[in-house]
Amino acid sequence: MDSPPPILSITGLTKTYASGQTALAGVDLSIRRGEIFALLGPNGAGKTTLIGAVCGLVRPSAGRIVADGHDVERDFRAARSRIGLVPQELATDMFETVWATVNFSRGLFGRRADSGHVERVLRELSLWEKKDAVISSLSGGMKRRVLIAKALAHEPTILFLDEPTAGVDVELRRDMWAMVRRLRGQGVTIILTTHYIEEAEEMADRIGIINRGRLVLVEEKEALMARFGRTRLSINLKAPLVALPPGWGDVELSADGTTLSVVQAGAGAGEPDIAALFRRVAAAGLEIAGVTTTRSSLEDIFVELVGTPAEDLP
Numbered sequence: 001m002d003s004p005p006p007i008l009s010i011t012g013l014t015k016t017y018a019s020g021q022t023a024l025a026g027v028d029l030s031i032r033r034g035e036i037f038a039l040l041g042p043n044g045a046g047k048t049t050l051i052g053a054v055c056g057l058v059r060p061s062a063g064r065i066v067a068d069g070h071d072v073e074r075d076f077r078a079a080r081s082r083i084g085l086v087p088q089e090l091a092t093d094m095f096e097t098v099w100a101t102v103n104f105s106r107g108l109f110g111r112r113a114d115s116g117h118v119e120r121v122l123r124e125l126s127l128w129e130k131k132d133a134v135i136s137s138l139s140g141g142m143k144r145r146v147l148i149a150k151a152l153a154h155e156p157t158i159l160f161l162d163e164p165t166a167g168v169d170v171e172l173r174r175d176m177w178a179m180v181r182r183l184r185g186q187g188v189t190i191i192l193t194t195h196y197i198e199e200a201e202e203m204a205d206r207i208g209i210i211n212r213g214r215l216v217l218v219e220e221k222e223a224l225m226a227r228f229g230r231t232r233l234s235i236n237l238k239a240p241l242v243a244l245p246p247g248w249g250d251v252e253l254s255a256d257g258t259t260l261s262v263v264q265a266g267a268g269a270g271e272p273d274i275a276a277l278f279r280r281v282a283a284a285g286l287e288i289a290g291v292t293t294t295r296s297s298l299e300d301i302f303v304e305l306v307g308t309p310a311e312d313l314p
C-alpha cells in the first residue's frame with residue numbers, strides 16, 4: 001500500500017548563518033498528516049532554526065521545504081497560511097488587547113474575520129475573561145496562552161510549538177497537553193520541540209533527535225522504547241550474600257551483597273527471565289525481602305544518543 005503524501009517534507013535542509021555557524025547540515029524529514037512529532041535535542045542543536053526555515057523566518061542555505069503541498073520558497077504565502085507557530089521567545093505587540101491581536105493574526109494570513117472561531121480559541125485557552133486586557137498587563141503564562149491563540153487564529157493544518165512548556169506552571173502544561181490532543185483530534189499535525197523528555201514520551205507518536213544540526217534518529221516512539229528499552233529486575237535479599245553462587249554469571253550482585261539483578265536489553269518483550277532467577281534464588285534457599293523492575297526511559301535513550309542529559313546542558 002502506498003503511504004499518503006507527507007504534510008511536511010524537508011529535504012537537504014542546510015543553514016549556515018552569516019556568522020559562519022552551521023545550524024543545520026542536510027536535514028531530511030517527512031512529517032505525516034495528523035501526527036504529533038516531538039523534536040528533541042540539546043541547546044543549540046538547530047531546532048528553532050529548522051522551525052524558522054519552515055516558517056520563512058530563516059532563509060535556508062540549501063534544501064527544499066514543501067508544506068501541505070506548497071513549496072515554502074516559491075509559494076510562501078500559501079505555505080505559511082497552513083502553518084501556525086508558537087515561538088520559543090515571548091515577543092508580541094504588548095500594547096494591543098488580546099482580542100485585537102488574535103483577530104489581527106487571523107487577518108494576516110488572508111482569512112476572513114470569524115469572531116466565533118476566535119472566541120472558541122480564546123475560551124479553550126482560558127483567555128476569554130482576558131480578551132479586553134492589554135497584553136503587557138498579563139502574566140508570563142497568560143502571554144504564552146496568547147501566543148498559542150495567535151498561532152491558531154487562522155486555523156492552520158500544521159502547528160509548531162517551540163518549547164511550549166519551558167518555564168510554565170503545571171496547570172498551563174496540563175492545559176497545553178490537552179489542547180494538543182484536541183487539535184490532533186481535529187486533524188491538525190503537531191510538531192513540538194521540548195527539553196522535557198517526559199513530555200515527548202507522553203505526547204508524541206514519533207520522535208526525532210537532532211544534534212549539531214543533524215537528525216540522528218527518527219522513529220516511532222513505541223519502537224524506540226522497545227528497541228533501546230531495557231528492563232532490570234532486582235531482588236532484595238533478607239540476608240546479604242558474600243559472593244554470587246557459581247554459574248550465576250549473568251546475574252549482578254550489589255556491592256553490599258543484598259541485591260541481585262538481571263538486565264534484559266533491547267527486545268520489546270519487557271520482562272527479563274524473571275522465573276529463572278526466582279527458581280535459582282529459591283533453589284539456593286535465599287529469602288526474598290522485595291522485588292523491583294525498572295524500564296529505561298526515553299531520557300536514557302536520549303543520553304545514549306546525544307551524550308549529555310538535557311538538564312545538564314547550559
Ligand SMILES: Nc1ncnc2c1ncn2[C@@H]1O[C@H](COP(=O)(O)OP(=O)(O)OP(=O)(O)O)[C@@H](O)[C@H]1O
Nearest residue numbers: 017019021023041042043044045046047048049050
Ligand atoms: N541568528 C543567528 N545568527 C547566528 N547564529 C545563530 C542564530 N540563531 C541561531 N544560531 C546558532 O545556530 C545554532 C542552532 O541554534 P538554534 O536556536 O536553532 O538551536 P535550538 O536547538 O533551538 O536550541 P535551544 O534548545 O537552545 O532553543 C546554535 O549554534 C546557535 O548559536
Ligand SMILES: [Mg+2]
Nearest residue numbers: 047048049088
Ligand atoms: Mg530553540
